[in-house]
Amino acid sequence: MQKTETLTDKFWPIYLESLQLGSILDFDLYINIGGEIVLYRASNIPFTENTRATLLENNVGRLYIAADKLHSYQRYVEANLNKIMEDTSIDESARAGVLYDSAKLLVKDVLSNPILGENIKRSQAMVESTVSFVLKGQDTFHNLLRVMSYDYSIYTHSINVCTFSLALAYFTGINDPIELNRLGTGALLHDVGKTRISESILKKPGPLTSAEMEIIKKHPEWGVEIVRETGMISQESYHPIIQHHEREDKSGYPRGLDAGDIHLYSKIVAIADAFDAMTTRRVYRSAVGTFPALRAMYSKKGAFNERLLGEFTRLMGPCER
DSSP states (O other), X not given: OOBOOOOGGGEEEEEGGGSOTTBOOSSOEEEEETTEEEEEEOTTSOBOHHHHHHHHHTTOOEEEEEGGGHHHHHHHHHHHHHHHHHOTXXXXXXXXXXXXXXXXXXXXXXXXXXXXXXXXXXXXXXHHHHHHHHXXXXXXXXXXXXXXXXXXXXXXXXXXXXXXXXXXXXXTTOXXXXXXXXXXXXXXXXXXXGGGSOHHXXXXXXXXXXXXXXXXXXXXXXXXXXXXXXXXXXXXXXXXXXXXTOOTBSOOSSSOOBGGGSXXXXXXXXXHHHHHHHHSBBTTBOOOOHHHHHHHHHHSTTTSOHHHHHHHHHHHTTSOO
């Protein structure tokens, strides 16, 4: 095997389980040996059962690809994601990891160019895969919960909110895949309006000024403007984008709606959004645990839908985040 760069920031870790047997890959595969990244298999050599067995025998669960091949890898995984998610020979926690990592890369692409039609189609396909996975039940959701990132970024936050929202919807009796796909698309894109906000505001390591907060409060409406330009998502998916900061006691924004005017999807995404915002680390504060976060949400009496918040509490109960 040929030695290469030792700087792991030039490589990206991938799950062994993300590679389909018999595939001819567009990227070389590397492994980590004693802290050094070494070439294991060139792109023109098929990935076989023997290859996988040898790696598993040597307890290699993660491979690496060169960072400049990340786009090729992402397209490969998206093309094979449904097969991976349905492959019961792959451990469910590994499937959850492949799904989450792929979603993270996808959202980064989408938010870099949110009006590109191809990116919207890719988002919808990713939501469909997530819906299929979440429909397998609460244990599957908890596997996704275990691989979620605790460090906040707009990318991980979008995926986490989508996952929480779909799980809560399913847990409360919404099991129609069409409905879940519409909800999931809105949840995944709920913060797309933030692409119009300067990073100096989004990543400010301290309290925002009142002027900066007014800019932040525009992102729901900007989000709807962006997705409307694509003309590719359902009207129902617009609701979580514009209403995820509305509160049933009229204390939310951008319109200060009351409970009767807030769509069910928006009420679900509002809970998921607020919970993930509190339970992930920011540059200016540490993450809060599951139950302190839920207590804080209950303390805002009348802000969140009481029935949905109760169901979310039961959903999160068996698994501390």
